[in-house]
Amino acid sequence: MFISDSYFAIGNTHIRSGKPCQDYAIAKVVPDRAIAIVVDGCSSGGITDFGARLIAHSLLCGHYLIPTLPHYLYKFGLTWNDMLATYIRATIEPWGSEVLFFGDGCAVINYGDHSEFIRINYESNAPYYFVYHLNGKYDDYLSMQEGKRITLTIANGTDISVRELTPEETSKGILVKLEHEPLSITIFSDGVCSFSGMEWIDVCKELTAFKNTSGSYLKRRMSKAIQDFNKSDVKMLDDIAGAGLHIMR
Amino acid sequence: MPKLADMDTTKIGGSNFNFSSIKIEHLGATEYSLVTIAVDVTGSVRDFADLLREMLITVVKACKKSPRAENMLIRVIRFSSMFQNGVDEIHGFKLFKDIDPDKDYPELHGGGMTPLCDACFSCFGAMNEYGKKLVDNDYLVNAIMFVITDGEENASTATMKMVHDEAKKGVSGEILESTTSVLIGINAGNFKDSLNIFQKEAGMMQYVDAGDATEGKLAKLAGYISQSVSSTSQALGTGGPSQNIQATI
Numbered sequence: 001m002f003i004s005d006s007y008f009a010i011g012n013t014h015i016r017s018g019k020p021c022q023d024y025a026i027a028k029v030v031p032d033r034a035i036a037i038v039v040d041g042c043s044s045g046g047i048t049d050f051g052a053r054l055i056a057h058s059l060l061c062g063h064y065l066i067p068t069l070p071h072y073l074y075k076f077g078l079t080w081n082d083m084l085a086t087y088i089r090a091t092i093e094p095w096g097s098e099v100l101f102f103g104d105g106c107a108v109i110n111y112g113d114h115s116e117f118i119r120i121n122y123e124s125n126a127p128y129y130f131v132y133h134l135n136g137k138y139d140d141y142l143s144m145q146e147g148k149r150i151t152l153t154i155a156n157g158t159d160i161s162v163r164e165l166t167p168e169e170t171s172k173g174i175l176v177k178l179e180h181e182p183l184s185i186t187i188f189s190d191g192v193c194s195f196s197g198m199e200w201i202d203v204c205k206e207l208t209a210f211k212n213t214s215g216s217y218l219k220r221r222m223s224k225a226i227q228d229f230n231k232s233d234v235k236m237l238d239d240i241a242g243a244g245l246h247i248m249r
Numbered sequence: 250m251p252k253l254a255d256m257d258t259t260k261i262g263g264s265n266f267n268f269s270s271i272k273i274e275h276l277g278a279t280e281y282s283l284v285t286i287a288v289d290v291t292g293s294v295r296d297f298a299d300l301l302r303e304m305l306i307t308v309v310k311a312c313k314k315s316p317r318a319e320n321m322l323i324r325v326i327r328f329s330s331m332f333q334n335g336v337d338e339i340h341g342f343k344l345f346k347d348i349d350p351d352k353d354y355p356e357l358h359g360g361g362m363t364p365l366c367d368a369c370f371s372c373f374g375a376m377n378e379y380g381k382k383l384v385d386n387d388y389l390v391n392a393i394m395f396v397i398t399d400g401e402e403n404a405s406t407a408t409m410k411m412v413h414d415e416a417k418k419g420v421s422g423e424i425l426e427s428t429t430s431v432l433i434g435i436n437a438g439n440f441k442d443s444l445n446i447f448q449k450e451a452g453m454m455q456y457v458d459a460g461d462a463t464e465g466k467l468a469k470l471a472g473y474i475s476q477s478v479s480s481t482s483q484a485l486g487t488g489g490p491s492q493n494i495q496a497t498i
Contacts, residue, residue, distance in 0.1 A: 223389075
């Protein structure tokens with residue numbers, strides 16, 4: 001049996017600039033599988049808070065968004081700019097569990113006796129948006145990465161591996177297949193990397209230190225942790241979204 | 250209706266007072282208001298015990314209809330020197346959906362003397378213990394309690410100091426976001442001064458005189474309590490108690 005939950009919150013930068021929260025997260029459980037999705041809208045894009053929700057719900061329902069995207073854009077008066085967003089999708093299914101990244105973000109895989117912390121980071125701060133293949137901006141994306149690193153970091157206890165990714169690789173999606181069934185998977189937007197004075201791994205550890213896993217377990221933990229960070233003067237600069245899947249054993 | 254196995258029994262500090270509460274794994278929300286109602290069932294309420302029971306049922310029915318009902322937990326106790334430690338728990342902290350007000354509230358037979366300190370200690374102590382447990386599990390919690398009496402303290406084992414110390418703990422120990430405590434006098438015109446003094450010495454927020462024990466007055470009392478509960482629940486997350494708790498009925 002699975003439990004799922006999600007949470008998102010606006011960061012200080014957007015509060016000050018009067019922008020909405022452009023991160024969104026959602027998770028769903030069906031009889032034999034669970035899916036979690038986090039979408040992070042581009043802050044210099046258009047109405048990416050709406051775009052983020054449209055992308056997330058389409059993915060959750062299993063729609064193949066890309067072929068129908070021009071139709072939605074036309075119907076709702078949207079432009080490509082409103083769909084500029086990264087997304088991360090985590091699934092737990094009978095045949096295996098995996099995390100798929102289109103763009104940047106983090107994941108925490110809890111195996112019970114240890115946890116793995118995964119991060120995709122763009123030195124350019126210009127992550128891959130899946131609409132680049134549709135809006136003719138793919139070459140612009142490639143040139144933004146010139147001379148800059150894109151890295152996949154996997155930290156497991158004291159072991160940290162860092163692999164460099166090519167822009168071409170990232171455009172196909174970075175798939176992390178889990179070697180065995182986890183106790184839980186929690187995915188986060190890159191907002192976890194924006195807490196002033198705190199390392200992303202430490203932030204992830206706090207955000208996944210669940211006291212219990214009933215109902216809105218992720219909302220409780222993230223909300224409390226962010227409040228505690230604030231009391232210690234650790235500010236959340238960027239929007240943040242998290243979605244989690246937990247296996248009840 | 251939760252089964253016995255769904256409830257925990259907990260001691261209040263080092264005292265002989267216990268309370269019961271629904272197990273945390275059954276609480277799926279992010280925040281809860283803890284509501285406690287303590288009803289005087291001493292000898293002098295015999296003539297209007299039925300009206301008190303009706304009042305209680307009216308409060309619970311009103312709260313069940315609240316849009317915030319799923320974020321409230323209620324405990325109901327009765328007090329008299331007839332009971333061990335002066336207090337008998339009709340039910341511990343439960344969700345409103347698990348209460349059938351027409352079936353779960355027995356006839357309130359009046360008898361014995363008035364252990365007002367015992368009642369207040371049980372209310373404060375249970376709210377603090379359970380509140381702390383919830384807060385330690387990342388829930389956001391505030392609390393409101395009503396102690397309804399027609400007479401003055403004359404039969405407690407708990408001391409005024411014990412009551413006062415528990416009253417202070419709820420907020421000063423940063424356990425609960427806020428605690429509102431109301432002593433209500435019904436048919437207590439002769440004891441107005443002593444109850445005012447009791448309220449201050451016990452560290453309770455206010456004393457309210459509900460007037461004579463008539464059907465109309467008790468119906469007004471029911472409205473006052475359910476409105477106060479609703480305001481308290483809506484204040485959750487604001488960092489302080491509700492500003493809307495009336496000083497009079």
